[in-house]
Amino acid sequence: MSNGPTHIAASGLGIFAFTATREYLESGEVSWKPFVLGGLAAKTAKLPDIIEPAFHPNHRQFFHSLGFAGLVGYGIFRLYEWETEDELEKILRIAGMAIGGSYLIHLLCDSTTPKGLPIIGKL
Numbered sequence: 001m002s003n004g005p006t007h008i009a010a011s012g013l014g015i016f017a018f019t020a021t022r023e024y025l026e027s028g029e030v031s032w033k034p035f036v037l038g039g040l041a042a043k044t045a046k047l048p049d050i051i052e053p054a055f056h057p058n059h060r061q062f063f064h065s066l067g068f069a070g071l072v073g074y075g076i077f078r079l080y081e082w083e084t085e086d087e088l089e090k091i092l093r094i095a096g097m098a099i100g101g102s103y104l105i106h107l108l109c110d111s112t113t114p115k116g117l118p119i120i121g122k123l
Contacts, residue, residue: 002034004049007045007046007049007105007106007109008046009042009044009060010045010047010105010106010108010109011041011042011044011045011101011102011106012038012039012042012045012102012103012107013038014041014043014101014102015034015037015038015040015041015098015101015102015105016034016035016037016038016041017034018101019033019034019037019038019098020034023057031097033094037094037095037098039077040095040098040099040102041098041099041101041102041105042102043103044098044102044103045105046107047099047102047105047106048063048064048102048103048104048107048110052064058115060110060115060118060121061118061121062120062121063121064077064107064110064117064118064121065117065118065119065120065121066117066118066119066120067119067120067121068107068121069104069117072103072104072107073099073104075096075100076100076101076104077098078096079093079096079097079100080097085093105123
């Protein structure tokens with residue numbers, strides 16, 4: 001069942017594992033970044049339910065849709081391509097990618113429930 005604790009655990013662990021693997025493959029060592037980004041992802045894991053609260057079983061609309069997942073994915077891609085110029089931009093880029101990844105993991109968890117995700121939802 002996809003619920004709050006599931007979203008938090010899946011998002012935090014997913015972003016942690018991705019970041020830790022990437023950091024290790026790039027540098028051959030483990031850094032603090034996976035822990036921070038995993039924590040950020042866990043803290044923002046319920047963002048879709050904050051935007052569209054689950055007051056009833058049919059709460060999933062535009063911000064819980066496959067169409068919005070595509071927009072978030074495109075946003076992550078654009079952040080990935082962003083050539084940062086200073087440390088603040090690097091932090092914003094990495095944080096945006098972690099939050100976007102957390103959002104997508106939330107939607108992935110929701111898509112496995114009997115209600116699934118709408119294509120677009122109501123705008």
